[in-house]
Amino acid sequence: MNKIANNRRDFIKTTAIAAAAFLIVPRHVLGRGYVAPSDRLSIASIGVGGKGKSDIAMFAKSGKATISYLCDVDTRRAAESVKAFPKAKFYTDWREMLDKEHKNFDAVSVSTPDHNHAIQALAAMQLGKHVYVQKPMAHDIYEARMLTQAAKKYKVVTQMGNQGASNDGTRIMKEWHEAGLIGDVHTIHAWTDRPVWPQGIPWSANKADIPKELDWDLWLGTAPYKDYVNKLVPFNWRGWWDYGTGALGDMGCHLLEAPFSVLNLKYAKDVQCSIGSVYVDEFQRGYFPESCPPSSHVTLTFPKTKKTNGDIAVHWMDGGIQPERPSELGPNEIFGDGGNGTLFTGTKGKMMCDTYGLNPRLLPLSKNENLNIAQKYGRVNDGSEGHYKQWVEASIAGYGKKELSSPFEIAGPLTEALLIANLAIRGYDLKRDELGEDVYPGRSAKLLWDNDAMRITNFDEVNQFVKREYRQGWKALTL
Numbered sequence: 001m002n003k004i005a006n007n008r009r010d011f012i013k014t015t016a017i018a019a020a021a022f023l024i025v026p027r028h029v030l031g032r033g034y035v036a037p038s039d040r041l042s043i044a045s046i047g048v049g050g051k052g053k054s055d056i057a058m059f060a061k062s063g064k065a066t067i068s069y070l071c072d073v074d075t076r077r078a079a080e081s082v083k084a085f086p087k088a089k090f091y092t093d094w095r096e097m098l099d100k101e102h103k104n105f106d107a108v109s110v111s112t113p114d115h116n117h118a119i120q121a122l123a124a125m126q127l128g129k130h131v132y133v134q135k136p137m138a139h140d141i142y143e144a145r146m147l148t149q150a151a152k153k154y155k156v157v158t159q160m161g162n163q164g165a166s167n168d169g170t171r172i173m174k175e176w177h178e179a180g181l182i183g184d185v186h187t188i189h190a191w192t193d194r195p196v197w198p199q200g201i202p203w204s205a206n207k208a209d210i211p212k213e214l215d216w217d218l219w220l221g222t223a224p225y226k227d228y229v230n231k232l233v234p235f236n237w238r239g240w241w242d243y244g245t246g247a248l249g250d251m252g253c254h255l256l257e258a259p260f261s262v263l264n265l266k267y268a269k270d271v272q273c274s275i276g277s278v279y280v281d282e283f284q285r286g287y288f289p290e291s292c293p294p295s296s297h298v299t300l301t302f303p304k305t306k307k308t309n310g311d312i313a314v315h316w317m318d319g320g321i322q323p324e325r326p327s328e329l330g331p332n333e334i335f336g337d338g339g340n341g342t343l344f345t346g347t348k349g350k351m352m353c354d355t356y357g358l359n360p361r362l363l364p365l366s367k368n369e370n371l372n373i374a375q376k377y378g379r380v381n382d383g384s385e386g387h388y389k390q391w392v393e394a395s396i397a398g399y400g401k402k403e404l405s406s407p408f409e410i411a412g413p414l415t416e417a418l419l420i421a422n423l424a425i426r427g428y429d430l431k432r433d434e435l436g437e438d439v440y441p442g443r444s445a446k447l448l449w450d451n452d453a454m455r456i457t458n459f460d461e462v463n464q465f466v467k468r469e470y471r472q473g474w475k476a477l478t479l
Contacts, residue, residue, distance in 0.1 A: 041130075041392050042105040044069035046094045046120050049077025050234055051134060052111030055161065055388070056081060059109065059132075062389035064396065068105050071097045073215040077234055092215055094120055102127045107395050110134060111161070115243045116221040118143035119470075122477055125150045130157040130395040132388075135253035136245055136415045137408065141454060142467035144419060146477045148412030153479055155399040159391035160411035162253040164356025166380040166387035170258045172373075173344070173351060173360045177262050177307070179373050181362060183348030184309045185263060190255040191317040192355075193339035194247040199239035199319075200278045200287075200294035204229040222470040239292050241465075245422060246292035247318035251355070252418040255342050256314070257406070258357045262344070263312060264305040266413045267451045273298040273424040274443070276319055289426070295319020298421040316421055326350055328363035356384060380405060420449055427462040 041064060045056045048070045059065040071091040072078035082090055091097040098108075108124035109132040110117055118138040121131045125147075137160045138144040151158045164170070177185065208230040210216045216228050223242045238244035259265060276295035277287055287293070298316040305312075315323060323343065325335055328350060335341060337354035344351045350363040361368050380386040387405060394402040406414075424447050447456045455463045470476055 039064060039396060041065045041107055041395050042068045043107050043109055044071065044097060044101065044105045044124075044129075045081075045109045045111065046071045046097075047110060047112035047134075048072045048081035049074060050111070051161075052109070053081050053084075055109055055111050055132070055134070057084070058385060058388040059392060060085075061385070062392045064389070065392045069097055069101055073218045074211075074213055074233065076211065076213040093218060095123070098123055098127060102129070106130065107132070107157075113219075113237050113243050114139040114245050114249055115223050118147055118477060119222055119474065121147055122150055125154045125156050125158075128154060128156060130391075132159045132161065132391050134161040135411075136160075136249045136418055137411050138415055138419070139243075139245060139249075140466065140468050141416050141419045141423075143477060144412050144415040145454060146479060148408045150479055151408040157391065157395040157399055157404070158408040158411075159387070159394075159404050160253065160406040160408070160415070161387075162257050162406055162411070162414075163384035163387035164254050164358070165257050165261070165405035165410075166390060167357045167383040168379050169353050169357030169360045170261045171377040171379060173258060173353065173357070174262050175373050175376050176351060176360070176362065177344070177346075178376065181349060181367075181373070182344060182346035182351055185344050185346040186308070186310060186312060187345040188256075188259045188263075188312060188314040189317070189323040189343040189345075190252070190259070190315070191322045191336065191341060192247055192251040192255060193320050194251050194318060195239055195292070195294070197236045197239050199246065199292045200276070201239075201291055202288050203240075203290055206230070220471070222468075222474045224471055241290060241292065241426065244292070245419065246425070247296075248298070248316060248418045248421055248425075251318070251340065252316065252421075253411075253414060254355050255340060256316070256417070257414060258342055258353055259312075259314065259344065260410070260414050260417075263302075263307045265302045265312065265314075265417070266305070268300040268302050268314075268417050268420050268449055269311075269451075270301045270446050270448050271298060271420050271424045272446045273421070273428055275425055275428050276321075287428075293319075293425060293428075295321055296425050297321055298424055300417060300421055302417075314417075326352075326363055330365070333365060423447060423456060423462045423465055426465055427456075427459055 043059055043065055049072055056067050060067055067085045067088050070081055070088045071094045073092055107130035110120045111134045117133055121133045124131050137147055207227040210228045238250055274297050275293040278294060296318055300314045302312045304310050340355045342353050353360040380390055390404055394404050428443055445459050448458045450457050454466055
């Protein structure tokens with residue numbers, strides 16, 4: 001009897017081990033687009049200093065993610081993340097990390113400067129990895145379109161890092177609008193006090209020593225080679241077209257997300273702008289085409305949607321420019337959050353919110369007293385913090401299984417709108433100099449956008465910025 005019992009125990013033990021071996025499938029066997037066979041997401045992060053540091057901290061805070069790999073071209077900036085996640089293996093070259101480790105993680109977060117977002121994200125997507133990409137998701141219109149198409153082609157879960165898209169504010173304003181509280185919306189104003197970095201300046205002629213901790217060539221990535229200059233890294237790159245997308249790229253995804261969501265905006269049909277200039281000396285104003293201007297006012301026209309009765313004019317203002325205060329707002333009541341805000345104007349009234357869609361309110365403010373509108377849209381737990389957990393959980397569930405606040409199918413058109421606005425800004429400075437005089441033909445033009453062809457039809461000079469040429473050694477994006 002003892003022998004029979006022992007044999008039975010051995011049989012059960014052996015069977016259990018075999019069953020476990022069958023269920024725990026190696027990642028490389030599952031291949032592209034698989035769902036992780038566990039309730040945790042293994043993440044490789046590209047760019048782990050600054051915003052990247054807070055991004056990966058929020059993924060870890062979700063309780064459902066493991067930060068498995070860290071990558072940064074600047075070991076100084078990466079030091080705190082390396083300390084916070086000592087078990088994560090560190091790389092300086094993201095290409096090496098993807099090549100060597102792609103079988104060992106499920107998803108990639110990208111928190112690098114704008115000019116390298118797309119090439120890093122697409123490489124991960126083509127390996128079947130889910131991706132979280134900081135805003136704006138791309139530097140060029142062509143890149144944004146490619147990433148939008150790639151998410152569908154490779155069936156990966158995507159999210160852009162405009163975390164305000166997960167706040168309650170946007171959903172509340174959708175409910176107000178659909179309840180008819182402000183009528184048909186025809187005009188949007190969004191404004192910011194940024195840039196808070198230098199813009200409208202010439203490139204420094206003072207070459208500086210490259211910090212020993214920084215791989216400058218790899219930081220440049222797809223951008224043209226230039227000598228290193230002080231203070232460009234880690235933040236002031238935002239004001240240079242080779243790397244950044246100006247105040248529009250920095251804040252537009254936060255301030256225009258609500259109008260896109262409330263009104264179902266997609267692709268603009270035309271754009272025009274005016275920009276601020278700086279004084280070169282006491283007699284001459286100057287424009288520096290390598291640098292974003294110190295301020296701008298851009299007007300985009302969007303075609304009628306299912307949520308509007310006609311076209312929608314969207315005004316963007318930066319550099320401290322603000323629209324006229326609504327007459328419904330009291331003289332001492334704060335417009336937006338003071339430096340930033342979004343205003344909806346409809347046929348029956350107005351509503352506004354702060355950055356990230358926060359603090360939505362009807363105008364005049366007295367209309368918010370005893371307001372009782374039924375909730376139609378589900379809320380994201382923990383709002384902007386939940387934006388990260390939402391992507392983690394959706395990635396674990398697999399493509400198409402869970403709703404996200406800013407997947408590339410939504411984030412792509414939003415990003416493209418900002419980049420179309422930048423076409424007008426850059427076209428404002430373009431010179432045609434047949435007679436030896438400076439001329440700025442973009443100043444008085446309304447640029448007409450052909451969305452299918454991805455080009456401006458009446459001012460060809462700006463189409464060079466729709467799809468920039470990558471530096472030699474870096475291949476253009478292809479699906």
